[in-house]
Amino acid sequence: MDKTIGENTAHGHQANDHTHVHEPHHTHDHHSCQHDHASGHSHVHPVTSNLKVAFFLNFCFTIIELIGGVLTNSMAIMSDAIHDLGDTIAIGSAWFMERYSEKGCDDRYNYGYKRFSPLSAFITSVILIVGSVFIFIETIPRLIHPEAVNAKGMLLLAILGVTMNGLAVLRLKSGNNDSINQKAVMLHLMEDALGWVAVLVGSIVMLFADVPIIDPILSLLIAVYILYNAFKNLRAILNVFLQAVPPKFDLETTKEKILKIPHVIDLHDVRVWSMDGSEMIMSLHLVVEENLSSAQCKALKHEVKHTCQHLHIGHVTLELETLSEGCKLVK
Incomplete structure (x- = not known):
């Protein structure tokens, strides 16, 4: 299964001992900048x-x-x-x-x-x-x-x-x-x-x-x-x-909706903050089924980000992993 990191954050807490296959860097950054720019002008x-x-x-x-x-x-x-x-x-x-x-x-x-x-x-x-x-x-x-x-x-x-x-x-x-x-x-x-x-x-x-x-x-x-x-x-x-969790963020609702997405088993290391007090930013680890193809991983990430947008989370960073990897960040 391809393991993917969506976007790098300033915290660096996504890094661990796992081996990852990244998306093309220029494609992802272009999308991210476009999103931030459009989001800024929209509100x-x-x-x-x-x-x-x-x-x-x-x-x-x-x-x-x-x-x-x-x-x-x-x-x-x-x-x-x-x-x-x-x-x-x-x-x-x-x-x-x-x-x-x-x-x-x-x-x-x-x-x-x-x-x-x-x-x-x-x-x-x-x-x-x-x-x-x-x-x-x-x-x-x-x-x-x-x-x-x-x-x-x-x-x-x-x-x-x-x-x-x-x-x-x-x-x-x-x-x-x-x-x-x-x-x-x-x-x-x-x-x-x-x-x-x-x-x-x-x-x-x-x-x-x-x-x-x-x-x-x-x-x-x-x-x-x-x-x-x-x-x-x-x-x-x-x-x-101080990057405190925004008051309007509902962790339980977010977990519930993401866990309903096909191939998602669990999620952990959820971090949420805001750049300006309005738009929320989130990073998380998703535990997914074994042996997913690249196309399935891509579709899964798209579905998660789409779900988060409906929860007013404008910028999402994902890391996909399987149960066999045994992530050290699991609490």
Whole structure:
């Protein structure tokens, strides 16, 4: 029987003492690169489009905020404008790196550039955490010494802020919900939208009553909410970099479907991870019947990969072996 290794991974855990007959290397790599490239454009492109819209919306509103802060003489709005400027830089970075992540695989990055997407999400989340800490630092003194503000000017800017940031959040929500990068940016914009909701509520109250302490209280509550979600998103990003098993992977279902394929006796050494938090990658050893022909091995591999695609596993590495080989990796 021909023993075949489908695709080499970066882990090298497929290597063992067995003798293998490989597929033609150029044919396999060409297919793999085509798959990665097509896969990237099938679900990443809408993300870059959404990030582009979010970037320009945030950039334009930052300019409006800076002008509005000067006209209303409001340090709160000026501080938020500076915060939004940081958001704009973060979104611009996310947009650039998401586009970069769409590149197909090459000699330097065999799995393509998809890791640049969670890298951007990591940077965005760190900026978000720093921004939230800055809000704490600026807001706590105002709890002790509340400052008077131009309530009418704040109300007008708050309405515009809620509208602009709300549109950006809705645009991102309409895209790929599996993109960690998009989630991080959406969290940025949600923070801004909620912040302006707080400003809106506070400005309406302050139009009728002199209670400026409302603004810092709402700001602190929003900062706590954003910090919680930022750390949650950061944990998901770190799991991608540490190659943890993706949460949406169901090992039992995967085993059940693969074992139903003709000539498959058992499977072991199943490894699953993700490059970008969206598409899953899997390698495994298949124990198959003795004396299968090359054509049967080829058909078997095709059937396994086809089954895995229906389970949202886009990249599969296979090693075929028989019971007589006695694989050392069997647990």
